[in-house]
Amino acid sequence: MRILVSTASKHGSTAEIGREIAGVLTEAGLEVDVVAPDGVKSLDGYDAVVLGSAIYVGQWLAPARDLVERLADELTARPVWLFSSGPIGDPPKPEEDPDEIAELLEITHARAHVTFAGKVDRSELGLGEKVIVAAVRTPEGDFRPWADVRAWATGIAEALRA
Numbered sequence: 001m002r003i004l005v006s007t008a009s010k011h012g013s014t015a016e017i018g019r020e021i022a023g024v025l026t027e028a029g030l031e032v033d034v035v036a037p038d039g040v041k042s043l044d045g046y047d048a049v050v051l052g053s054a055i056y057v058g059q060w061l062a063p064a065r066d067l068v069e070r071l072a073d074e075l076t077a078r079p080v081w082l083f084s085s086g087p088i089g090d091p092p093k094p095e096e097d098p099d100e101i102a103e104l105l106e107i108t109h110a111r112a113h114v115t116f117a118g119k120v121d122r123s124e125l126g127l128g129e130k131v132i133v134a135a136v137r138t139p140e141g142d143f144r145p146w147a148d149v150r151a152w153a154t155g156i157a158e159a160l161r162a
C-alpha cells in the first residue's frame with residue numbers, strides 16, 4: 001500500500017506533524033511519500049491520502065485548499081484523512097474548527113478530520129503576522145500534542161490494514 005502525506009505549512013511546524021504521521025505509517029509497514037501540496041499533480045499510484053494544513057486567520061493555507069479543488073475527483077476515489085494544526089495555548093484556542101472544514105470533508109469524502117494544537121515562535125513571524133498575534137493575544141510556545149498525533153496516525157494504519 002502506498003500512502004501520500006501532504007501538508008501545507010508556512011513556518012514548518014505543521015510539516016513536522018505531517019512527517020511524524022508519515023513516520024508512524026512507515027513503521028507500520030506502509031510505503032509513504034511526503035510531498036508538499038504544490039508538488040502533487042495526480043494521486044495515481046496512491047491507495048490513500050493524508051492531507052493537512054496549518055490554519056491562518058480561520059482558513060487552511062492556499063496550497064492545501066488548491067489541492068482539494070484540483071484533485072477532488074481523485075480524492076473521493078480513495079480513503080482520505082484530513083488534519084489541521086493551529087490552536088495555541090493551554091487549553092488551545094480557538095476551540096472551534098474553521099467553517100471550511102465541513103466543506104473540505106464534503107468535497108473529499110474524508111474518513112475523518114482532526115485538529116492538533118500548533119506552535120508560535122514570534123521570532124519567525126513576519127511583521128503582519130506579529131501584529132495579528134499581538135492583537136488576539138496569542139501566547140508563544142509549542143503546543144503540538146505528539147502522542148495524539150502518533151495515536152491518530154496509528155489509527156489510520158490500522159484502518160488501512162483492515
Ligand SMILES: Cc1cc2nc3c(=O)[nH]c(=O)nc-3n(C[C@H](O)[C@H](O)[C@H](O)COP(=O)(O)O)c2cc1C
Nearest residue numbers: 009010011012013014054055057058086087118119
Ligand atoms: C498570523 C497568524 C494567524 C493565525 N491564525 C490562526 C487561526 O485563525 N486559527 C488557528 O487555529 N491558528 C491560527 N494561527 C496559529 C497557527 O496555525 C500555528 O502557529 C501553526 O502551528 C502554524 O503552522 P506552520 O508552522 O506550519 O505554519 C495563526 C498564526 C499566525 C502567526
